[in-house]
Amino acid sequence: MNTTLPAAILSIEGDIAILAINHPPVNALSQVVRESLVKGMTQAQANPAVRAIVLICEGRTFLAGADITEFGKPPQSPSLFEAQDAIELGNKPVIAAIHGTSLGGGFEVALCCHYRVAVPSAKCGLPEVHLGLLPGAGGTQRLPRIVGAAKALDMITGGLHVKAAECLAMGLLDELVPEGQLREGALAFARKVIDEKRPLRKVRDLDGKMLGARAHPELFVEFRKANARKFRGFLAPEYNIRCIEAAVNLPFTEGMQTERKLFLELVSGPQSIAQRYAFFAERQAAKIPDLPTDTPVVKVAKVGIIGAGTMGGGIAMNFANVGIPVVLIETAQDALDRGLAVVRRNYENTVKRGRLSKDAMENRLALLTGSLNMQSLSDCDLVIEAVFEDMAVKKTIFAQLDAIAKPGAVLATNTSALDVNEIASAVKRPEAVVGMHFFSPANVMKLLEVVRGAKTSNTALATAMDIGKKIGKVAVMSGVCPGFIGNRILRARGLQAQAMLMEGCMPWDIDRVLYEFGMPMGPFAMSDLAGLDLGWSAATSQSSTIREVLCEKGRRGQKTGAGYYDYDEARNAHPSEVTQGIITEFMQRSGQVRRDISDTEILERCLFAMVNEACKILDEGIAIRASDIDVVWINGYGWPVYRGGPMHYADSIGRRVIADKLKAYGTLMGADFHISPSLEKS
Numbered sequence: 001m002n003t004t005l006p007a008a009i010l011s012i013e014g015d016i017a018i019l020a021i022n023h024p025p026v027n028a029l030s031q032v033v034r035e036s037l038v039k040g041m042t043q044a045q046a047n048p049a050v051r052a053i054v055l056i057c058e059g060r061t062f063l064a065g066a067d068i069t070e071f072g073k074p075p076q077s078p079s080l081f082e083a084q085d086a087i088e089l090g091n092k093p094v095i096a097a098i099h100g101t102s103l104g105g106g107f108e109v110a111l112c113c114h115y116r117v118a119v120p121s122a123k124c125g126l127p128e129v130h131l132g133l134l135p136g137a138g139g140t141q142r143l144p145r146i147v148g149a150a151k152a153l154d155m156i157t158g159g160l161h162v163k164a165a166e167c168l169a170m171g172l173l174d175e176l177v178p179e180g181q182l183r184e185g186a187l188a189f190a191r192k193v194i195d196e197k198r199p200l201r202k203v204r205d206l207d208g209k210m211l212g213a214r215a216h217p218e219l220f221v222e223f224r225k226a227n228a229r230k231f232r233g234f235l236a237p238e239y240n241i242r243c244i245e246a247a248v249n250l251p252f253t254e255g256m257q258t259e260r261k262l263f264l265e266l267v268s269g270p271q272s273i274a275q276r277y278a279f280f281a282e283r284q285a286a287k288i289p290d291l292p293t294d295t296p297v298v299k300v301a302k303v304g305i306i307g308a309g310t311m312g313g314g315i316a317m318n319f320a321n322v323g324i325p326v327v328l329i330e331t332a333q334d335a336l337d338r339g340l341a342v343v344r345r346n347y348e349n350t351v352k353r354g355r356l357s358k359d360a361m362e363n364r365l366a367l368l369t370g371s372l373n374m375q376s377l378s379d380c381d382l383v384i385e386a387v388f389e390d391m392a393v394k395k396t397i398f399a400q401l402d403a404i405a406k407p408g409a410v411l412a413t414n415t416s417a418l419d420v421n422e423i424a425s426a427v428k429r430p431e432a433v434v435g436m437h438f439f440s441p442a443n444v445m446k447l448l449e450v451v452r453g454a455k456t457s458n459t460a461l462a463t464a465m466d467i468g469k470k471i472g473k474v475a476v477m478s479g480v481c482p483g484f485i486g487n488r489i490l491r492a493r494g495l496q497a498q499a500m501l502m503e504g505c506m507p508w509d510i511d512r513v514l515y516e517f518g519m520p521m522g523p524f525a526m527s528d529l530a531g532l533d534l535g536w537s538a539a540t541s542q543s544s545t546i547r548e549v550l551c552e553k554g555r556r557g558q559k560t561g562a563g564y565y566d567y568d569e570a571r572n573a574h575p576s577e578v579t580q581g582i583i584t585e586f587m588q589r590s591g592q593v594r595r596d597i598s599d600t601e602i603l604e605r606c607l608f609a610m611v612n613e614a615c616k617i618l619d620e621g622i623a624i625r626a627s628d629i630d631v632v633w634i635n636g637y638g639w640p641v642y643r644g645g646p647m648h649y650a651d652s653i654g655r656r657v658i659a660d661k662l663k664a665y666g667t668l669m670g671a672d673f674h675i676s677p678s679l680e681k682s
Contacts (some may be wrong), residue, residue, distance in 0.1 A: 003040075003043060005035075006035050007021060007032045007035070007036040008020055009022065010040045010044060013187065015052070016051070016052050016054060016190050017047065017050045018053075018183070019036075019040040019041065019053060019054070019055050020056050021033060021037070021055070021056070021057045022057070026060070027057045027058075027063050027106070028063075028066070029064065029065065029066050029067060029106065034078050034079070037055075037083040037086060037087070045086075045090040045091065045092055051194050052093045052094075052095065053093070053094045053190075054190050055087070055096050055097065056183060056186060061099065061100025062097075062100055063105070063106030064104070064105075065103055066080065080105060080108075081137065084112040084137060085112075087109065087112045088112040088113075088202055091200070092200075093114045093190070095186055097117055097183065098117065098122045098124065098173075099119050099122050100121075101123050101125075101161065102122065102124045103125050103161065104135065104139075105137055108135055108139045108142070111138065111139065111146075111203050112138070114201050114202065115174045115189065115198075117182075117185060117189050118164045118173050118182075119164065119176070119178070119179045119182050120176055121164065124164070124167050124173075125155060125159065126140075126156050126159070127160075128156075129158070129234075130279075131275050131279060132235070132274065133266050133267060133272050134156070134239050134243055134262060134266060136259065140240060141204070141243070141259060142203040144210070144247045144248065145203050145204070145206040145209055146203060146209065147172065148209040148212065149209070149248050150213070150223075151170065152247075153240075153244055157227065157237045157240050157241065205252075210248050213248045224241065233518045233642060234642055235269065235642070236266060236272070239265070243255070243258060246258040270642075270652065271642040274641065274643055274644030274652075275642055277627075277630075277644050278630065278631070278641050280627075281627035281628070281630055281631050281645070282474055282631050282635075284627055285474065285476045285477075285625075285627070286469065288624070291458055291462060295458045295459060296459055297459060297462045297463045297466045298381050298408060298410055300381045300410075300470075301324070302325045302381055303316075303319045303324055303325070303380060303381070304326070304329065304377035304380035304382070305326060305383070306385045306386060306387060307385065308328040308335060308336050308339025308340065309335075309386070311386045311414060311440060312384075312414075313339045313340070314438070315384060315414065315443075316328055316368055317343060317442070318438075318473070319471060320364040320367040321443075322471055324367070325367045326369070327370075327371055327376050327380065328340070328369070328370050329376065329377065330371075330372060331372065336370045340370050343365070343368065344365060346443060347364060347365065374401070374404055377401065377404050377405060378404050378405065379406060380406075380409060382412065382463070382467065383401060383405055383411050383412065385413045386414040389416065389418060389535075391419070391423070395422070395423060395425070395426040398413075398423055398424075398426040398427050398433070399427065401427070408432075409432065410463050411429075411432045411434075412436040413435055413436070414437060414438055415435060416484075416487055417482055417483045417484070418482075419480060420434070420453040420456075421455070424453050424455060430453065430455040430456075431456065431460065432460055433453055433455070434452065434463075434464045435480075436450060436451075436468070437449035445636060446472070446636075447636030448474065448476070449477075449478050449484050449632065450476065450477050450478070451478050451479070452478070453480055465477065474635045476631050476632050476635075477624065477628070480622075481620065481622050484622070485617055485623050485628070485629055485632045488613060488622075489610050489613045489617070489633065493523065493607075493609055494523055496606050496609045496669070496670075497522075497524070497606060499605075499668070500597055500602065500605065501583050502587055503592065503595055503668075504583075504587065504592070504593075504595055504597065505597045505602065506579075506580060506583070507522075507525075508524070508575045509602065510522055510523065510602055511523070511525045513603050513606075514603070518642070519639065521638075524563075525564075527557065527563065528558050529557065532547055532555070532556045532557045532564075533551050536556075550564065550579065553578070555579075562578070566578070601665075608658050611646050611647070611679070612676050613676075614626070615676035616676045617629065619676055619677055619678050627647065629645065629647050630645020630646060633645050658679065659675060659680050659682060
């Protein structure tokens, strides 16, 4: 007997009912799925011939999480809680049959089932923290009752996706069934439950794993302390911790009340709104309106990288990590050996941290080949130039590459600021040239700015965007301008920071304000980390800027133990009397009188200048949407995701307010500063 429901089919095989949810693309827990769950479970429970129920899903995955497009809208019946009750409170055992991913609300539904089986490739988890939320359907109360409070803290505050084998070891799964045989395996397990007369095991009633944490409440204090830096500025991790504390110390019903109260606070708060915005913005960035969806892409089977320095080696690791062979080109053997050695050390460090097996490391290293001969690039499908920022050098390389690369190859430059159109002018096939700006360290940072030149073909653009996704990057398209999206906005902030030095503000004051806002570090700490001598030449230095004087004094950043800051042996930064003296001398020379600058002014001049530059980037069509700018700054520069990026932040304040503030600061913003036309009209 088969019964068709709004998003499911209920079938009976002997004395076992199978409720098969089918709501493409990912079986999200929208109203129609919740209705099918309630109706299907109710019918199966009422059928006297049914002794057990299997909950399974069609398509590529088990139930996905809540349909977040429903957030903020009037609730539609039945609620997720009603669907869970229809499963958990029935009088017949329900077995969840999991494939793909069981995440968020989908996993919370699985936890209401009395038993769970999965194929080995499945993953489970509660990743709501990444949206500024907590699991709002009992996840914080049920999970610790199975795995214990300590493991639940790690899983929930980390938003971890846990592999099936580990889930089995933790007790989250009762059995693994063969890949591709989920239905048969689940039915066989259901038969065992019936034949062995296994009890209706309700997770909500389990208490054994709570006893240890109840006896050692310091677990939560220590967890907060150990993760203070990681959780800095975020509300959701703390709220999740409080919910798990409630699971340990309160009866289930009271713990659920705590979870609901804190969930509602988060879901309506600015942090979750910003994080959900960022979630959608990242997906939107992959869509380029004038790039046809059927644009052919080059199949990248081999990659060439010119330059085996820190950047080139890091880029190479991205491709080796996904199984794509790479040839690294250098001009000297010692430079090539040094670059490959750095890559090996990076992998070895990952092995030491337990994130990679030694065999996997060797497999990846085997995909990397070094060469001193540009002819080794002749069979590459994608070649990425990653040498230092010198236009003449880059054009020379591209001219050589033009004569070597095979027809149809995509030729990319990793330039962070130079004119991609001028670089493309060095080849006879400018349509093949595209910018692929990786961020340092390239094997870690998620952002990839894909720069579309005036003659870049759709295929070259689509290939760069596509391969970016395959190597785990968040690819965002930019037009051509100095600094593209990210560095152009960074420069606008830097100009204000430098200007405030000449008004009597110290580097550590500016850095502190931006750090407290949520940035990983301020501009001067960042300069010290990168090295003040990047782009500086002792031969041409004329003591004309604070930075030049610092470099001339050997204060070139963390690597020399001093830059804007003084550093101790552990590289901890301390305010520097030397730097303060240099700034004071520059002010005296220029006739500047020191004035008190408030934290509010520091923040507004830095951030509002960034917003203004971002608006200009939109005005000029360099970025195709405001949210792309936010994606760049969240993924490439550490803008706190709970503030949603510079443009989301501007909208939360009001663009009119920002324009008026910039006008009020007037000449302090600089002689060359002018307000974006669109910002001024807002």
